Each structure stands twice: as C-alpha cells, then as structure tokens.
Amino acid sequence: MKSVKLGTGLAFWGDSLRPAIDMVERADIQYMCCDHLAELTMAILSKQKSKNPDLGYTTDIIPFLRGVLVKCRERGIRIVTDSGGANPESCGREVVKLCQELGLYGTKVAVVTGDDIMDRIDELMAEGVDFINTDTGEPLSTVRDRVTQANVYIGSEGIVRALEQGADIVICGRVTDAALYLGPMIHELGWAMDDWEMLGAGTGIAHCIECGGQATGGLYSGGWQDQPNLVGLGYPVTTVFENGEAVLSKTPQTGGSVTVGTVSEQLVYEVMDPANYLSADSNADVSQIRLEQIAPDQVKISNITGKPAPATLKVNMGYRAGFVGEAQFTYTWPDAVKKAKAGLAFLADRLAQVDFKASETRIEYIGHNSMWGPEVIAPPEDPDLAEIVVRFAARCPTKADARKVFTESVPLYNNGPAGAAGIGTRPPIKELYGIWPCLIPREYISVTTTITEVQPEAEGAEP
Amino acid sequence: MKRRVWDLAHGRSGDKGDVCNMGLIARSGEAWEVLKREVTEERVKAHFGDLIKGSVTRYELPNIHALNFVCRGALDGGGTLSLRSDHLGKVMYTWLLRMEIDDE
Structure with a gap:
C-alpha cells in the first residue's frame, strides 16, 4: 500500500527550531510541513506590509530554513509552509536569496497565491458576494471602511500543482492549515480531488498533527507530569496510507510521548461539530475516529471519513x-x-x-x-x-x-x-x-502557482 | 459522592473567533458513561455563568470517549479583541474540570 511520511516542522509563528532540526537529522520524513498563521497573524502581517511592501511574511521562515534546508535538500525532503502570510511573493524572493547564499542551485521554490482578495472586495460585492458576518448576520458595511486585510482560506490545489511540477519548497499565504499536509498526501497517494472520504481522512489526520508538540505531550492535561524531557519535545512524524489511515509517531530520541491520550487532546482542540469539520478541501467527519496504541509512541489513526467540500470558502477579514x-x-x-x-x-x-x-x-x-x-x-x-x-x-x-x-x-x-x-x-x-467571519463562493477564487529555479545570483532569476 | 469532572476526564480548549470549544476525554469507559449523563449543555452553561454569552452545544466522539462543548459568545468578542487575560480560551476547560458532579 502506498504511504507518505510527513513531519511537522513549525506549528506557529515563533515556534522553536529545535524540533525541526532534530527531525531532519533523525527521522526519515519525505515532507516537512509548517504552519505559521493564526487568526490574528494575517492582520499583523498586513499591517507590516502596508508600512513596507517587502514585509508581511513570517520572518521566522528564514532562520528555520537556514537550520534545515541543506539537510532537506541532501535528503530530498520537501518543505510546505504558509509563511508567505500577507506577502508570499516577497517571502519567495527571500527564500530564493537564501538558497543562493547556501549554494543550493537548482532548488525549485514555488509560490502559491490567490488568497488575497483585499483589492477585490468592492468588485466582488458588486457581483453579489455579500460578505455577511456568519456569526452575527451583520452586513459588511458595518466595518467596511476599517477593513485592513481580506484573505480566503484556500485549499490544497496550489500545493498539489507545485509538487507535481517538482517544487522543493512551497510557500503559501492563507491556505488552510490542513492543506499544508493534505497537499503532499494527495500528490503522493494519488487521491482524486473529489475523493471526499480520503480528503476527509487526510484533513482529520492533518488536524491531529498541525499543532506540533500539542499532539506529542506538550500541553497535555492528562498527565503533564509524566512527560519526559518536555524541553526536548519531539514533533509529530506521521505515516499516512492511501486507505486514509495513519500512524502518528515522533522524532526518535526526543521528549514527550505519543499516546491515545495526547492525540485525543489535540483532536478535540479547536474543533466545532466533529461530524462536519469544514475545510476548503472537504467536510471531514472525525466523530467516529479510532485511535489505537500499536507500539510505544505510535498511535494508529483510523475511521475518519468525509463528505463533499462546501460550496463556499471561509474568508479571514x-x-x-x-x-x-x-x-x-x-x-x-x-x-x-x-x-x-x-x-x-x-x-x-x-x-x-x-x-x-x-x-x-x-x-x-x-x-x-x-x-x-x-x-x-x-x-x-x-x-x-x-x-x-x-x-x-x-x-x-x-x-x-x-x-x-x-x-x-x-x-x-x-x-x-x-x-x-x-x-x-x-x-x-x-x-x-x-x-x-464570512464566506465567498469558491468560483470567485483562482489559485496561481509560480515556480522559480534557483540560479547563481549573477545570472539572476528572480521570481 | 461528590466528585469533580477532573476525576473522570482531562481536556483541552481553544478558540475560533468568539467561539471557545472545550473537549473532555474520559479516563475510562465507566467515566465516559458518567460524563455523558452528568456534563450536559445546561450544566456547562450554568457553570460558566455570564462568561459564555451564547449557546453551548455538546458533541460526542464515542470511540475515543470524548465530549466536545462548543460555546458561542465565550471570548469577549473573540481572541483578537478580548480584554481577557485568557483571550484565546486556552484554560477555559480547566474551569469545566472543576465542576462538581454526582457520581453515583
């Protein structure tokens, strides 16, 4: 059966680099996926970009890549990140420069765009997108003159396309957290973009691992005092199989632990209705999930399914x-x-x-x-x-x-x-x-993937 | 005998806008049955008083013996606006763990 091994590199803006460095040195992963964006992050990054058009991405991506990239290129580990934030193009240029500095010529850096609709709000409203607040029912006119940023949570399609085209590093803006993991799963396991059961399973698995150490003993209320070496906490290393099952583990010789308890706590984190975990790629059903300890620090995840993806995408405004x-x-x-x-x-x-x-x-x-x-x-x-x-x-x-x-x-x-x-x-x-919080019908959004192959600086090939 | 939810479960909480969700994971199959019976939407709403301004909805994840409580209007307008020290609801669940229940 086909499988893919995914590592969780960074789980939030400002996360420590140590778990990622440990992982590329000790775990046989194929992909390292990094989430840097929370609800507020896009507002902060947009403010930075408005002051300096070169900024607006999470700058921690540079020290992160400095720490892991040479090893990743040696071992063929591909990196998928949303560190592009409000400015994926600028982030891409900085990453290309870093590759040049490290002499990593031939590296393919992909930039995924299409999530930023700030300049299109009025045009979209004229076309009938109402941007009604889904919590309160209020019209956007209540705050329209104070809106500073509008990004759509886009799905995995731009990431899948980048990987098909051989990208070594994929830089996104506001994609869903799950897409960072689901993209590599779809690419490697051959799932169709309308295989709702598998996309649901992949989305649920991604949810279990996207917060890094929160699945491996960090923040564990069920027994924090029993977690060994929390300061050296290992991040999730997850094998996903083509039948939608997975084994969640962590980097060898690291702190923390992977148990049914630690994974359960992460599973319920920031979930609304578990039978309808809405995401851009699917409507996942994690309500009947099964977790089983199959070996020390190895938990098997199964019985997640899914339904068709919603017709609308969520907007972060x-x-x-x-x-x-x-x-x-x-x-x-x-x-x-x-x-x-x-x-x-x-x-x-x-x-x-x-x-x-x-x-x-x-x-x-x-x-x-x-x-x-x-x-x-x-x-x-x-x-x-x-x-x-x-x-x-x-x-x-x-x-x-x-x-x-x-x-x-x-x-x-x-x-x-x-x-x-x-x-x-x-x-x-x-x-x-x-x-x-508001929605946009998905047909208004088109995702673009641009790939730059790193050349020596003198010959210059900026994205 | 009076016990606390903490005697039967552990948990975690987080935010999505002005919604705080609190998950409880039962420590045993027996504890799971007690949790389902005792930790109802109404009791959770009452336990948090005015801190939760909207509705409380409970969902079950039976195969991992977990309950998920979705609490609307629970974060003072949402994590980005809230004046609360715990603006992201990271420790909201610990107040739920303190709730006393009848465990007969």
Whole structure:
C-alpha cells in the first residue's frame, strides 16, 4: 500500500527550531510541513506590509530554513509552509536569496497565491458576494471602511500543482492549515480531488498533527507530569496510507510521548461539530475516529471519513477595532484587597479627570480570577491576603486614550493608598483587530502557482 | 459522592473567533458513561455563568470517549479583541474540570 511520511516542522509563528532540526537529522520524513498563521497573524502581517511592501511574511521562515534546508535538500525532503502570510511573493524572493547564499542551485521554490482578495472586495460585492458576518448576520458595511486585510482560506490545489511540477519548497499565504499536509498526501497517494472520504481522512489526520508538540505531550492535561524531557519535545512524524489511515509517531530520541491520550487532546482542540469539520478541501467527519496504541509512541489513526467540500470558502477579514490600554499594580498586607479597590477607584477618578474614553473596561485579580474574570469568580474579599495583583484593561477608540490607562496609574506609586508596587514600565499600546467571519463562493477564487529555479545570483532569476 | 469532572476526564480548549470549544476525554469507559449523563449543555452553561454569552452545544466522539462543548459568545468578542487575560480560551476547560458532579 502506498504511504507518505510527513513531519511537522513549525506549528506557529515563533515556534522553536529545535524540533525541526532534530527531525531532519533523525527521522526519515519525505515532507516537512509548517504552519505559521493564526487568526490574528494575517492582520499583523498586513499591517507590516502596508508600512513596507517587502514585509508581511513570517520572518521566522528564514532562520528555520537556514537550520534545515541543506539537510532537506541532501535528503530530498520537501518543505510546505504558509509563511508567505500577507506577502508570499516577497517571502519567495527571500527564500530564493537564501538558497543562493547556501549554494543550493537548482532548488525549485514555488509560490502559491490567490488568497488575497483585499483589492477585490468592492468588485466582488458588486457581483453579489455579500460578505455577511456568519456569526452575527451583520452586513459588511458595518466595518467596511476599517477593513485592513481580506484573505480566503484556500485549499490544497496550489500545493498539489507545485509538487507535481517538482517544487522543493512551497510557500503559501492563507491556505488552510490542513492543506499544508493534505497537499503532499494527495500528490503522493494519488487521491482524486473529489475523493471526499480520503480528503476527509487526510484533513482529520492533518488536524491531529498541525499543532506540533500539542499532539506529542506538550500541553497535555492528562498527565503533564509524566512527560519526559518536555524541553526536548519531539514533533509529530506521521505515516499516512492511501486507505486514509495513519500512524502518528515522533522524532526518535526526543521528549514527550505519543499516546491515545495526547492525540485525543489535540483532536478535540479547536474543533466545532466533529461530524462536519469544514475545510476548503472537504467536510471531514472525525466523530467516529479510532485511535489505537500499536507500539510505544505510535498511535494508529483510523475511521475518519468525509463528505463533499462546501460550496463556499471561509474568508479571514480583519478590521481596525481600536486600542487596548492596560495597567497592573500590586498591593500587600495589611488590607491588600481594600487597598486594591481604593487604588482602582483612584485610577477611575484620575481617568475621568482627563476625559478618558473607553467602550469596555475589565478588572481582573491575578492569582485569584484573572483567567475567568468576575463573571465566574467574584473579586477577592479575604482581608488577610499577603498580596493581590490588579489588572485593569480598557478598549479605547484612540491610541491617546489607551495610553492614559498606564499614565494615570503611575501616581499610585506616590499618591494613592499605601503599599503599592509592581506598576512596571510603560507598555506598548496594542492596536486591536476584529475578525469578520464570512464566506465567498469558491468560483470567485483562482489559485496561481509560480515556480522559480534557483540560479547563481549573477545570472539572476528572480521570481 | 461528590466528585469533580477532573476525576473522570482531562481536556483541552481553544478558540475560533468568539467561539471557545472545550473537549473532555474520559479516563475510562465507566467515566465516559458518567460524563455523558452528568456534563450536559445546561450544566456547562450554568457553570460558566455570564462568561459564555451564547449557546453551548455538546458533541460526542464515542470511540475515543470524548465530549466536545462548543460555546458561542465565550471570548469577549473573540481572541483578537478580548480584554481577557485568557483571550484565546486556552484554560477555559480547566474551569469545566472543576465542576462538581454526582457520581453515583
């Protein structure tokens, strides 16, 4: 039976390089797949691109490739990544330059585009795409003038095409996380693009491994204390078979473990209806999945299926949504709680004096209720607490308003109730982006794959 | 006997926009039956109070003894907007693990 061996290289922007380096040295993988993009990442990357047209990709791809690429080329390991983010073309050019620097001539670098619809929004609306918010039912006009970025979660077709054309490195923008893995599966296992059962199985398998160490003992609530060598955690190495089954393992001689428990926790991570796991390539059904420990650190995955892919694709659209201002301060015994509340009142009065505007504020007591807030755990009352940390956050219409939160908290050091400390230094003001969830019929999207073969720089062959 | 969900299950949670999903995985076949009976949509909604503003929907993954709770309006407008320290709902599930249940 045909099979393909896929390695998970990076699982988020800023992930450590060590697991990938360990993997290319010790595991016999054919592909290394890397996901760098979360919901907010595209908004951040688009902002970078708007300031500098050469930026807008996740720059960690360069040190990553510097660490693994020579070995990958030696061993014929192909790399599939969404590090192109908001600017796959620019990312492609940087990767070509890196190949030249490393002398890796002949390397084929593919760039997959077609996900970015920012410049087409009005034209698409004129053609009848409504971009209605799928959560709230609101029309796009609610936020249209604040939209900074619009990317469609495209499927695996551009990746499959790149691999068919011999690409060694495939750089995508906003493809689905699953497509990074499904592309190589389709290419190697010969699945048809409408073999819904297999594409569903592949999508479900991809979901189990796309978050790297979260499937191999990282973040494992079922027994974190039993995971060996978490600092040397091994990332998933997965053999996928043409019948839609897989064996999930990890790089030999690394930390963590692969058990039914660790894989189960990852399976339920960020899943809505498990019988309808919607993706660009399929509507996967993982509800009847079977997991079986077949050897130490080897879990067999089976019984995932799928239905036809949805007629629409999901759009990730970001819009400017104000700024967040934060202040944090600590009070100590005696009367820590009373003083904390007096300190908050002091801050509120000072903010009122400077015409502070906020659409929403939040108070959390760190060490007491900061993870769930007052909705779940009432503010502290214990008069004997040794210390309590207060966090005050506000969503503000302007950066100037957001800045006032910290500025007006500083006098707590000298002028407020006794025993304040830990106010910290002035934090950077974070701009907020809302995500506008909406759909687009797939016929409006066409995916392009462009391949550049790396030549010595003097002869120049830029993509 | 009063027990906590934690005695019967482990879990994980995450975000998709303003939706937080919390998965629970039973520690045994016996625990799975108790979980299905006791950890209902209504009880989960009540346990989180105003933190979950929308609906709670429960799904089953019977072959791995897992329940998945999809909670709408649970992240203060979504991970990118939320003022909460846990803006991505990474530890939401641990509050569910603390819920007390009847385990007769």
